[in-house]
Amino acid sequence: MKIEVASISGNKEIAKGIWKMDFDCPNIANNVLGPGQFINIKVDPSWEIPLRRPMSIAGVKGEKITIIYKLFGRGTKILSELRPGQSINILGPLGNIFTTSDKDSFPILVGGGVGIAPILWMHNELNIKSVSHILIIGATTAEEHFLQHNPDKNIFLTTDDGSIGELGTVVPTMESKFKEVSSRSFGIIYACGPTPMLKAIHQITTKYKIYCQMALESYMGCGIGICQSCVIERKNDSPEEDSYGKRFSLVCSDGPVYSADTIIL
Amino acid sequence: MVDLSVKIKNVEFANPVLVASGTFGYGNEVSELVDVNRLGGIVTKSITLHPREGSPPPRMVETPSGLLNSIGLANIGVERYISEMLPYYEDLDTNIIMNIAGSSLKEYITILERVEGTSNYLSGYEINISCPNVEKGGLEFGVDCDLTLALTKELRKRTDKLLIMKLSPNVTDIASIAKAAELGGADAISAINTVVGMSINPQTRKQNIFTGFSGLSGPAIRPVGVANVYIIFDAVDIPIIGIGGITSADDVVEYLLAGATAVQVGTANYREPGISIRIIKQLIEYCEKHNVTTIRELVGAIRDED
Numbered sequence: 001m002k003i004e005v006a007s008i009s010g011n012k013e014i015a016k017g018i019w020k021m022d023f024d025c026p027n028i029a030n031n032v033l034g035p036g037q038f039i040n041i042k043v044d045p046s047w048e049i050p051l052r053r054p055m056s057i058a059g060v061k062g063e064k065i066t067i068i069y070k071l072f073g074r075g076t077k078i079l080s081e082l083r084p085g086q087s088i089n090i091l092g093p094l095g096n097i098f099t100t101s102d103k104d105s106f107p108i109l110v111g112g113g114v115g116i117a118p119i120l121w122m123h124n125e126l127n128i129k130s131v132s133h134i135l136i137i138g139a140t141t142a143e144e145h146f147l148q149h150n151p152d153k154n155i156f157l158t159t160d161d162g163s164i165g166e167l168g169t170v171v172p173t174m175e176s177k178f179k180e181v182s183s184r185s186f187g188i189i190y191a192c193g194p195t196p197m198l199k200a201i202h203q204i205t206t207k208y209k210i211y212c213q214m215a216l217e218s219y220m221g222c223g224i225g226i227c228q229s230c231v232i233e234r235k236n237d238s239p240e241e242d243s244y245g246k247r248f249s250l251v252c253s254d255g256p257v258y259s260a261d262t263i264i265l
Numbered sequence: 266m267v268d269l270s271v272k273i274k275n276v277e278f279a280n281p282v283l284v285a286s287g288t289f290g291y292g293n294e295v296s297e298l299v300d301v302n303r304l305g306g307i308v309t310k311s312i313t314l315h316p317r318e319g320s321p322p323p324r325m326v327e328t329p330s331g332l333l334n335s336i337g338l339a340n341i342g343v344e345r346y347i348s349e350m351l352p353y354y355e356d357l358d359t360n361i362i363m364n365i366a367g368s369s370l371k372e373y374i375t376i377l378e379r380v381e382g383t384s385n386y387l388s389g390y391e392i393n394i395s396c397p398n399v400e401k402g403g404l405e406f407g408v409d410c411d412l413t414l415a416l417t418k419e420l421r422k423r424t425d426k427l428l429i430m431k432l433s434p435n436v437t438d439i440a441s442i443a444k445a446a447e448l449g450g451a452d453a454i455s456a457i458n459t460v461v462g463m464s465i466n467p468q469t470r471k472q473n474i475f476t477g478f479s480g481l482s483g484p485a486i487r488p489v490g491v492a493n494v495y496i497i498f499d500a501v502d503i504p505i506i507g508i509g510g511i512t513s514a515d516d517v518v519e520y521l522l523a524g525a526t527a528v529q530v531g532t533a534n535y536r537e538p539g540i541s542i543r544i545i546k547q548l549i550e551y552c553e554k555h556n557v558t559t560i561r562e563l564v565g566a567i568r569d570e571d
C-alpha cells in the first residue's frame with residue numbers, strides 16, 4: 001500500500017459515459033496482485049469533494065495502471081476533465097483478488113455498470129493463459145458498450161433495450177450459458193456490478209448451487225480499514241450480540257471479493 | 266531551531282499534533298504509509314468492555330466540506346486491545362492514548378481498571394463521554410455536569426496516568442461541563458467530538474445514514490471547534506486539546522491561539538493518511554516565518570486589542 005502522485009498518460013471516453021484512464025505509477029503498479037484490487041483516488045485537491053473515490057484496476061502494464069470508470073457524479077466528472085500530462089494522487093493497491101481458475105473450470109465472467117473493470121482484466125488474463133471462458137457484459141443501450149458482441153468468441157453483450165446483443169439484463173444470458181457449460185464441466189462465476197445485478201446473480205447461483213465470487217462496492221471513507229464505514233453483512237449462522245467483524249465485514253480490507261455464499265446482499 | 270514540544274501533566278509530546286480517535290484505527294493499519302513515530306501522539310479508536318459490531322450500513326456520507334458518520338463504536342473490545350494492541354505500542358516511539366467509551370459508570374471503570382492492571386506503555390486515557398448512559402435512560406454523560414463530574418472522579422481515583430475528558434459540542438453550556446471535568450481531577454480537555462447532524466436523500470426520501478442522527482466532522486466544523494476551545498480556555502486552567510476540521514498548520518495555529526495546547530487531526534486522515542506529518546513540517550515553517558521560538562508561545566495568544 002502506497003501513496004503516489006501518478007502522471008496521466010491517457011484519458012478518453014470509450015463508450016457513452018464510460019471512460020478509460022491510464023497513468024504511470026511504478027510504486028503502486030509493482031505491488032498489484034491481480035483482478036479485484038482497487039485504488040483510491042483523491043480527485044479534488046480542495047475540500048469540495050472530501051473523500052477519495054475507489055476505482056477497480058482494469059489492467060497493469062509495466063508501470064502503467066488502467067482504470068475504466070463511469071461518469072456518475074461530481075468526482076467522476078472531475079476525473080473526466082483531466083488531461084494527459086496532469087497528475088492525480090493515488091492510494092493503492094487495496095483489497096483482495098479473485099481466485100484464478102485452471103484450464104478445465106470454464107468460468108463465466110459477468111460485469112455490468114461500474115463493475116466492468118476487474119471482469120475485463122480477468123478476461124484478458126484468461127486469454128493470455130488460454131483458459132476458455134464466457135464473458136457477459138451488461139448495459140442499458142448499445143452506446144454504452146465498447147466491446148463487440150461476438151458469440152463465436154464467447155463474448156456476449158446484453159442491453160436493456162435490445163439495441164445490441166441479447167435483450168435484457170445479464171442474468172438470463174448467464175443462466176442459459178451456465179446450463180450449456182455445466183453439462184461439460186464444473187462451473188464458476190466471477191461477477192462485478194451494481195448491487196441489484198449481484199443480487200439477481202446470487203439467486204441464480206444459489207439455485208444451481210454453483211460457486212460464485214463477487215467483487216462488491218460500498219460507500220468508502222478511507223479504503224484502508226480505519227474508518228469502518230464500508231461494511232457488508234456476512235452470512236452468519238451463529239450471530240453473537242457482542243461481536244466485531246463477525247456480522248459485518250469491511251469491503252475495503254476483507255474484500256472487495258467475496259464468495260457469494262458468505263454474504264448477504 | 267523551533268521548539269514544537271509541549272507537555273501535558275508529565276507527558277512530553279515532541280510536537281502538538283496528534284491523530285484523533287476513530288480516524289487512525291489502532292495505529293497499525295497505516296504504519297505502511299506513515300512514520301507514526303513522528304506524530305505527537307495517537308489516540309486510538311474508542312474501546313468498549315465487549316467487542317462491538319457497530320451500526321448497520323450506510324455508516325458514512327459526504328457533506329459540504331465534511332462528512333457524517335455513525336459507525337456505532339465498532340471495536341475489538343478491551344481484551345483484544347490488551348492482547349493484540351498493547352504489545353505493538355511497546356515498540357513505538359510516540360505517545361499512545363487509549364480512548365475509552367462506556368454505557369455505564371461501571372463499564373468505564375471496569376475498562377480502565379483492566380488496562381491499569383496490565384503493564385503497558387500507554388501515555389494516558391482519553392474518555393469519550395459522548396456515549397448514552399443506559400443507567401440514566403440513555404442520557405449522554407457529556408451533556409450532564411453531575412455525570413461528568415462523577416465519572417471523572419471515579420476514573421481519577423484509579424489512575425495516575427494522563428486523564429483527558431473528551432467533550433461533546435452538542436450541549437448548551439460546554440464551559441460548565443469542562444469545569445466539572447476539571448473539578449473531578451481531569452488533566453486535560455479534548456474538544457470537540459462530532460456535531461450532531463442528519464442527511465436525507467431527496468430522491469429516495471430515505472436517511473443517508475442508517476441511524477438517522479449522525480456526527481458531522483471535517484473542515485465544516487472547524488469554526489465550532491475553535492469557538493468551543495475559546496470558551497473552555499476561559500473556563501478552566503487545565504490544558505485543552507483542540508479537535509475539529511484541522512487540515513493545515515494554519516488550522517493548528519488557529520486552535521492554539523484560541524487556547525489549545527495541542528490538537529488532533531481527524532477526518533483529514535481519510536484523504537491523506539500522512540497529513541499530520543506534513544502539518545508538523547508546515548508548523549516549523551510558520552514558526553520560523555513569525556519568529557516563534559517555542560510553539561507554547563501561541564497558546565491563547567490571540568490579539569484582542571488594536
Ligand SMILES: Cc1cc2nc3c(=O)[nH]c(=O)nc-3n(C[C@H](O)[C@H](O)[C@H](O)COP(=O)(O)OP(=O)(O)OC[C@H]3O[C@@H](n4cnc5c(N)ncnc54)[C@H](O)[C@@H]3O)c2cc1C
Binds near residue numbers: 053071073116256327
Ligand atoms: C471497491 C470499489 C471499486 C470500484 N470500481 C469502480 C470502477 O472500476 N469503475 C467505476 O466507474 N466505478 C467504480 N466504483 C464506484 C465508484 O467509486 C463510484 O461510482 C464513484 O465513487 C462515484 O463518485 P462521484 O463523485 O462521481 O459520485 P457521487 O455521487 O458524487 O459520489 C458521492 C459518494 O458516493 C460514493 N459512491 C457513489 N456511488 C458509489 C458506488 N457505486 N460504490 C461505492 N461508492 C459509491 C462515492 O465514492 C462518494 O463518496 C467502485 C467502488 C468501489 C467501492
Ligand SMILES: Cc1cc2nc3c(=O)[nH]c(=O)nc-3n(C[C@H](O)[C@H](O)[C@H](O)COP(=O)(O)O)c2cc1C
Binds near residue numbers: 227288
Ligand atoms: C468515522 C469517524 C469515527 C470516529 N470515531 C470516534 C471514536 O471512536 N471515539 C471518539 O472519541 N471520537 C471519534 N470520532 C470523532 C473524532 O475523533 C473527532 O473528534 C471529530 O471527527 C472531529 O475532528 P475532525 O473534524 O478533524 O474529524 C470519529 C470521527 C469519525 C469521522
